[in-house]
Amino acid sequence: LPLLYFRKPKMEKVKKVVDRSPIPSGHNSSSAADALVKNSKLSAAAPEFVPGCYASFQDDVYSDESEGYYPEPSLADFVQDFVSHLNSSPGSFESEIDYITDTLNSCVTTEEILQKLVELIYVQSTSIPNFAYTGARLCNHLSHHIRLSPASGNFRQLLLQRCRTEYEQREQAVRGDPGTQKRFHSYVLFLGELYLNLEIKSGKDTPGRANVLLGALKDLLNALFSHPDDPNLMCAVKLLKLSGSILDDTWKEKGQSDMDEVIKKIEDILIDAKCSRDVKQMLLKLLELQSSNWGRVHVAAVSSDATPDNDPNYFMNEPTFYTTDGTPFTAADPEYSDKYQEILDREDFFPDAYEENGNDSFCGDEDEMDPEIEEAFERFCMESDARRKK
Structure with a gap:
């Protein structure tokens, strides 16, 4: 909710208004209050009212009385x-x-x-x-x-x-x-x-x-x-x-x-x-x-005519492969053919090692469980159920 903008009241003026309010002698407190309300210059319909304990913050910020809650940034x-x-x-x-x-x-x-x-x-x-x-x-x-x-x-x-x-x-x-x-x-x-x-x-x-x-x-x-x-x-x-x-x-x-x-x-x-x-x-x-x-390299060969000899960027977009010991190599490597063939041979040796989407399938059917693991799991469930009953 937006903060209300309060203006600091002039307490001296309020006091004088109260002092000037005629209160007929002999009237009870209710009559005195009615007379005070009748003759008061304070209005509930006034656009602003501030209790005496409040100080005006925006009076200091907005010297031009402009609307808003924060000063306009310079x-x-x-x-x-x-x-x-x-x-x-x-x-x-x-x-x-x-x-x-x-x-x-x-x-x-x-x-x-x-x-x-x-x-x-x-x-x-x-x-x-x-x-x-x-x-x-x-x-x-x-x-x-x-x-x-x-x-x-x-x-x-x-x-x-x-x-x-x-x-x-x-x-x-x-x-x-x-x-x-x-x-x-x-x-x-x-x-x-x-x-x-x-x-x-x-x-x-x-x-x-x-x-x-x-x-x-x-x-x-x-x-x-x-x-x-x-x-x-x-x-x-x-x-x-x-x-x-x-x-x-x-x-x-x-x-x-x-x-x-x-x-x-x-x-x-x-x-x-x-x-x-x-x-x-x-x-x-x-x-x-x-x-x-x-x-800079000013002249680059046309892609159709590019060779490792006439285009220094020939191998720039080639993929990087890795040998079994983790050594990286690209098409620019002199032993590229032998190393790449080694990767192909490994894939032929394990034809079902990877699924079509690239996920490992060495774990076999997810619904099957090793007998020893299955026995340990059942024992764990039984012990957990026993602890809950206690």
Whole structure:
């Protein structure tokens, strides 16, 4: 049942009403009560009544006298709630995003609120660990579905302006204290995710990536390499593992050698920089990844022409079998034919070992019982019946 809303009474006023009530002298208590009721300004039909011991909670919560039992959540509270939900359940993004967008559209009605929304989502996306990818997806969706578009810019434009503010402070950030570096590195990785996920529609063309972020990512890499301490180099490695293949492809399509310049900087750092052995190992692994075309296989054979020699994924979907000692093997195993024939021979040796549905049938007829087991079961039943009679 809903809670009743009570308003705190003014006890002084009630007392004065009672004091002013004329009670004729010489009347009994019943007459006095009748006179009090007749002249009282209190009404049973009043919309609210509160005993004196109650204090008003909602008077403090609702200064505007609005209806309801709880305060309306602020924009910051709502953003924090749905970001926390998406962070803990990223798989619910598709099912929840429409509700989130509709709610935001209902409350984002002014330029000031829109700017606040952009700031809130940017802060959440760059401060919550492992939320950069979901945050970038969220920003992409809102950039296409937030209806308000004031003169200062729509959601996407305001977001890119916010990112530019951090971009312009890159040279100071890479040389800052550990806290400043950490915030900057979170921003760099978020911008990498934003480049991969933010789609910009241009007329009737297929939506493409924000090219303005392409140059920004190169400048951020250069800033990180300009101060090659361990945290900056680790951030650069993470960014290149995240987006290196896309950056490489895009630069090559534009006829630019930017990735070659990045690789040259890494090679120089490996020779001259005084970074830790672990970070050097990370850089070497990154160079190895880039030299192998970022681990990608561009050309796969047509399924009808595929062979173990021309298709590295030839055996990918083959089932795994096990020998009698539990050793796994697949069709890629050189001794596959012999081992598989051994399994077939075992099945031929026990033709009725498995039923058609795969259930074991070694136990025989369920209605039959071993004589020794049957005798023990009867003895158990007799002893149980004897204990009950006692």
